[in-house]
Amino acid sequence: MASSTYTLTIPSSTRFLEDVREFVTMHATSAGFDEMEVEQLKMAVDEACTNVIEHAYAGQSEQPIDIAIILNRDKLTIRIRDKGQTFNQKTYQEPDLIKYAKTRKSGGFGVHIMRKLMDEVAYNNSGGYNECRMVKYRH
Amino acid sequence: MSNFSVGFRSSGAVQILDLQGELDAHTAAELEAAIQKCQKDNRVHILVNGANLMYISSAGLGVFMAYIEEVRESGGDIKIAALQPKVYNVFDLLGFPMLFDIVETEEGAVDKFSSPSAD
Numbered sequence: 001m002a003s004s005t006y007t008l009t010i011p012s013s014t015r016f017l018e019d020v021r022e023f024v025t026m027h028a029t030s031a032g033f034d035e036m037e038v039e040q041l042k043m044a045v046d047e048a049c050t051n052v053i054e055h056a057y058a059g060q061s062e063q064p065i066d067i068a069i070i071l072n073r074d075k076l077t078i079r080i081r082d083k084g085q086t087f088n089q090k091t092y093q094e095p096d097l098i099k100y101a102k103t104r105k106s107g108g109f110g111v112h113i114m115r116k117l118m119d120e121v122a123y124n125n126s127g128g129y130n131e132c133r134m135v136k137y138r139h
Numbered sequence: 140m141s142n143f144s145v146g147f148r149s150s151g152a153v154q155i156l157d158l159q160g161e162l163d164a165h166t167a168a169e170l171e172a173a174i175q176k177c178q179k180d181n182r183v184h185i186l187v188n189g190a191n192l193m194y195i196s197s198a199g200l201g202v203f204m205a206y207i208e209e210v211r212e213s214g215g216d217i218k219i220a221a222l223q224p225k226v227y228n229v230f231d232l233l234g235f236p237m238l239f240d241i242v243e244t245e246e247g248a249v250d251k252f253s254s255p256s257a258d
Contacts, residue, residue, distance in 0.1 A: 014165035018142060021161075021194070039225050046196045050164040097204075097234045109197035109233060116232055 006069045012053045012082070013061040020049050020067060024078070027069045031076060033136070040117040041076065041136060047110035048080050048132050056084030056130060073138075075119075080132045086125045087132075142166070145173040153252050154182035155245070159191040162199030170202045174210075174217070183215025186248045189222040195229050203239065216240065220248040 008023045010016035021042045028038045049065055057063045063084060070077040095108050114121050120135040143166035146157035154177050162170060177185050187203075203217060210217050218240040222230065230241060242248040 014163065017163045017165055017196075018161065021163075036225070036228075039228075042194075043196060043229065046163060050196065050198060054164065097238055109200060113197050113229075113232065 002073070004071045006071075008067045010049070010065050010067070011061060012057040012063040012065055012084075014050065014053055017046055017049060021046055023067065024069065027071070028076060031071050032138070033076065037136065041078070044114045044117045044121075044134055045078055045080070047113050048078075048134065051087065051110045052080065052082045052084060052130075052132075055087065056082045058085065060084075075135050075137045078134045080134075081129045083129050086130050087123055143169055145169055147173070147176075149182075150186075150249050151253070152182075153184045153186050153249050154180075155186045155188055157188045157191065161194040162192060163194070163196045164198035167198040167202050170199065171205075174202065174206050178206075178210070178213070183210050183213050184252050185210060185215060185217045186245065186252070187217060187219045188245050189219060189226060190245075192222065192226055195226055197233075200230065200233060200235065203235075207239065216252070218242055218248040218251060220245045 006027050008020065010020060024042045024045045025038055028041045033041065045067065049067070052065050063082070066081040068079040070079065092111060095112055111121075114134060118134040119137050120133070122133045124131045124133070143158070143160035143162055146159065148155040148157060156173055158170070160166070174185065177183065203219070207217055219230070220242045221244060222241065227241070230236065230239070235241065240248070240251065242251060
């Protein structure tokens with residue numbers, strides 16, 4: 001099936017999150033997604049990249065993050081690759097808001113948000129890199 | 140270059156924080172510094188005006204989470220007002236209305252501070 005792919009590579013610093021959001025907004029908008037869907041895509045990618053910066057690369061700011069947007073007739077796929085520490089899905093727990101406030105915890109919502117906003121979220125770490133793949137179907 | 144800023148205003152005992160721009164993992168520290176400044180100045184009736192907040196990610200939401208209990212323990216509150224619908228959706232997605240007082244207008248939030256039992 002025909003598809004188009006657009007790529008962006010950023011260094012692993014939160015300074016570039018703005019560029020990532022702009023990249024996603026541009027391509028999702030021209031692919032015909034509506035404003036609300038574009039907001040959701042933008043946020044899911046921001047959260048995924050923030051996790052790579054803060055966890056996979058643990059604050060090293062010059063490591064590469066490769067982002068690709070793959071457009072198909074029925075869906076938009078976002079692929080994010082890094083070579084940092086692997087995200088362990090097995091130890092991941094869904095956050096509890098009330099408990100979080102009580103313990104003054106401020107992070108840990110990223111994956112929860114990604115799963116709520118996207119139709120599919122999958123992690124893979126074969127091939128020498130970590131890969132997060134998120135899919136949003138066209139309605 | 141940061142595309143986020145916090146402006147400080149007062150309405151009586153209420154400290155108003157005007158958020159402008161995009162709040163993400165890069166700019167969240169500025170909101171954190173603003174809330175810490177309020178605490179230091181003992182201004183714990185904090186009203187966050189989100190009329191010009193264009194975007195928020197979980198890093199921004201996390202700042203509210205990290206300080207709400209502390210601010211309430213010192214007798215204050217963080218109320219959030221005038222959010223744009225697309226930004227409110229993000230707060231709603233994580234169940235924030237359950238934990239935070241999110242008010243439609245700044246005036247409404249100021250009133251709630253002066254008559255806390257009126258909800």
